[in-house]
Amino acid sequence: MNLASAERLTIPRAVVEETAEALREYGEHGCEGLVLWVGRIVDKGTVTDARVTHCVVPPQRSIRSEDGVGYFVSSETLFELNRVLSERQLRLLAQVHSHPTDAYHSSTDDRYAIVTAQGGFSIVVPDFGKHAEDPKTWAAYRLGPDGWTPLTADTAARCIQVVEGA
Numbered sequence: 001m002n003l004a005s006a007e008r009l010t011i012p013r014a015v016v017e018e019t020a021e022a023l024r025e026y027g028e029h030g031c032e033g034l035v036l037w038v039g040r041i042v043d044k045g046t047v048t049d050a051r052v053t054h055c056v057v058p059p060q061r062s063i064r065s066e067d068g069v070g071y072f073v074s075s076e077t078l079f080e081l082n083r084v085l086s087e088r089q090l091r092l093l094a095q096v097h098s099h100p101t102d103a104y105h106s107s108t109d110d111r112y113a114i115v116t117a118q119g120g121f122s123i124v125v126p127d128f129g130k131h132a133e134d135p136k137t138w139a140a141y142r143l144g145p146d147g148w149t150p151l152t153a154d155t156a157a158r159c160i161q162v163v164e165g166a
Contacts, residue, residue, distance in 0.1 A: 001041040004119030006050035009094060009160045011037065015055050016162050020125075020132030022057045023098040027128020030100070031062035032069045036114065037094040037121075038085060050093045050121070056081065069100055070108065078114065094121035098129040103139035105148050118143055121160070135162060 019035045026033030039053040058077050063070040085092060095115045099106075103126040115122060124139040125132045132138075140156040141148040151159070 001043055001048060002119065003041060003050060003091065003093065003117045006041055006048050006119055007159060008047060009037075009050045009052065009121050010163050011052040011161070013162055013164055015052055016133055016135075019055050019096055020129055022055075023096070023125055023129025023132050026062065026071075027098055027100075027130065029062065030069065030128075031064055032071050032098050032100070033062075033129065034058065034060055034071050034073065034095065034097045034114075036081070036092060037096060038090045039093050040090060050091075050119075052093055053090065055096075071097070073114065092117070092120070094123060096123040096125065098125045098127075098132070100128055102126055103137065105139065105141050105150065110148050113143070113148070115143060118145065122148060123160075135160060 015037065022035050023033045036056045036058060037052040038056055039051045042049045042051045058073050058081060060071040060073050063072060092115055095113065103124040105122060105124060109122065113122060120143045122141040126137055140151040140160055142151060
């Protein structure tokens with residue numbers, strides 16, 4: 001099974017809360033933050049889920065200048081992440097990062113995405129993550145053959161589901 005075959009992304013509420021906390025911590029310093037959601041592809045017979053099991057806050061260098069804000073994750077960090085995911089038979093399912101104001105996928109987000117598998121998700125949270133627990137405030141995108149495609153609010157509500165428990 002591959003990520004492109006997943007019809008839903010399911011995230012435990014605890015992972016959303018941990019993600020929100022991490023994004024707010026970066027935001028308190030006026031910086032964007034990045035969190036990665038990892039898990040497994042699960043075939044439930046009638047639907048295939050990309051099921052998030054936990055989040056990873058990778059070591060990152062915050063960038064803040066007159067040109068804007070951002071973050072940088074080293075190639076060594078990405079190599080180590082891939083090694084650990086492979087050992088644990090997990091997959092990188094989604095990248096989640098914050099913006100200072102509006103939630104949208106910038107050209108920089110497109111160019112330097114960490115998720116590169118077709119069907120992967122990218123979620124942008126507005127206001128440095130102040131209200132990150134509310135999926136209605138997120139801008140959600142999915143990687144297709146032609147790049148990152150924005151999900152409409154209806155599509156996002158249908159295919160990105162926050163669930164209680166694990």
